[in-house]
Amino acid sequence: MNTAMKLSGFALGLAAVFGAAYGVGQVAGPVTPTAESRHDGAEEAGHGTGADSAHGTDSEHGAGHGTEGPHLPAGLLVSDRGYTLTPVAAPAGEFAFRVLGPDGRPVTAYDVAHDKRMHLIVARRDLSGFRHVHPDLGSDGTWRVASPLDGPGVWRAFADFTPTGGEPLTLGVDVTVPGPLTARPLPAPATSTTVDGYTVTLAGDPQPGRTTELTLTVSRDGVPVTDLEPYLGAYGHLVALRQGDLAYLHVHPEGAPGDGRTPPGPAVRFLAEVPSAGAYRLYLDFKHGGTVRTAEFTVVAGTAAATAAPAPTGTATHGEPGHGHN
Structure with missing residues (x-):
């Protein structure tokens, strides 16, 4: 798709x-x-x-x-x-x-x-x-x-x-x-992250106005994971939120389980197009061993520097607008 x-x-x-x-x-x-x-x-x-x-x-x-x-x-x-x-x-x-x-x-x-x-x-x-x-x-x-x-x-x-x-x-x-x-600043951009003993590596450099392939590769203890399990009809789900307005994108990878051409890992591929330079947080859901895990990345599209805008420390109250942090 x-x-x-x-x-x-x-x-x-x-x-x-x-x-x-x-x-x-x-x-x-x-x-x-x-x-x-x-x-x-x-x-x-x-x-x-x-x-x-x-x-x-x-x-x-x-x-x-x-x-x-x-x-x-x-x-x-x-x-x-x-x-x-x-x-x-x-x-x-x-x-x-x-x-x-x-x-x-x-x-x-x-x-x-x-x-x-x-x-x-x-x-x-x-x-x-x-x-x-x-x-x-x-x-x-x-x-x-x-x-x-x-x-x-x-x-x-x-x-x-x-x-x-x-x-x-x-x-x-x-x-x-x-x-x-x-205040919790946005984590620095990185091409690798770990979650529950799994290492997920990100390849691809999103550029504003261009369609870019983002490939997320899953391994465990240095061994590629080649038996990812279907989760909600796919081998992975990617949500992207843009820093600032939290514009939301939920996409699914190329291919589908059981289509005869999509391997169950270690790589899960998505196509991404962002129109503006800036910071985005990516969340990859994947399932292995019967458990769904989420790998998180910060990516920067273009050359704009990504800087977190921490909120003042304090107390959140009912009805408080703005950018709350913990």
């Missing part, structure tokens, strides 16, 4: 306004988006609500395809094409939300995409604490899952789904977990 991931229409100058007009809340209590803004910060960046934040088809996840004005990447809108992501009150230790449809009612019918009807991805706004989970849907349209928000800070929650009869969407909203905050 064509897995080019595209970030369309945004320049890095948006970073100064990324923290404005996001919905915030508290995991153990009501968590709601801001009532006055359905675009969740897009207008402040100079982009109207006519832009489309769909995560695309199998061949293109995360590219926005709006019909008015510049295109938006996915995850920047809390409401798009009549659908709105609405966190709801939940008991401590649980995260819950609904997707409201064009009629204002909770959506209860979803198509299966990559083995699941809902993919919930969360990350702190300093790009730490990444989690990819799959909530359960209740008859009233409420999705529930053990809270993936691990620790204080302002988190971005992305709901990646396809409503039955509709187009694929990725909606995003900020939520706050109260508590002491500590």
Whole structure:
């Protein structure tokens, strides 16, 4: 499949306004988006609500395809094409939300995409604490899952789904977990990382405006892993979040398990296209030995230096906007 991931229409100058007009809340209590803004910060960046934040088809996840004005990447809108992501009150230790449809009612019918009807991805706004989970849907349209928000800070929650009869969407909203905050800078760019004894090596140098192959190679104790296991219909899933606005891209690798041409490792290949110089955090989910693991990388597209913008230390409180860190 064509897995080019595209970030369309945004320049890095948006970073100064990324923290404005996001919905915030508290995991153990009501968590709601801001009532006055359905675009969740897009207008402040100079982009109207006519832009489309769909995560695309199998061949293109995360590219926005709006019909008015510049295109938006996915995850920047809390409401798009009549659908709105609405966190709801939940008991401590649980995260819950609904997707409201064009009629204002909770959506209860979803198509299966990559083995699941809902993919919930969360990350702190300093790009730490990444989690990819799959909530359960209740008859009233409420999705529930053990809270993936691990620790204080302002988190971005992305709901990646396809409503039955509709187009694929990725909606995003900020939520706050109260508590002491500590600045956590973006890790330096690197071509290798380790997770649970596995080493994952990244090859490829993304350049703005060009399609680049990114190859992630998995080994264990110096031995290439040649028996990766299918996870959600693929040998790997790659989520990319752009530093600053946390524009969201979720792509799948070339080929598929059982297609007769795609080996189960050690290399998993993706095609990436980024339009602007700057820093991106990549999260590769892969499965081996019955366990899903996540390898994380910082990459810099172009020649712009990547610098973290740490938040002041302090305490996150209910309803606090901006860039929370832990």
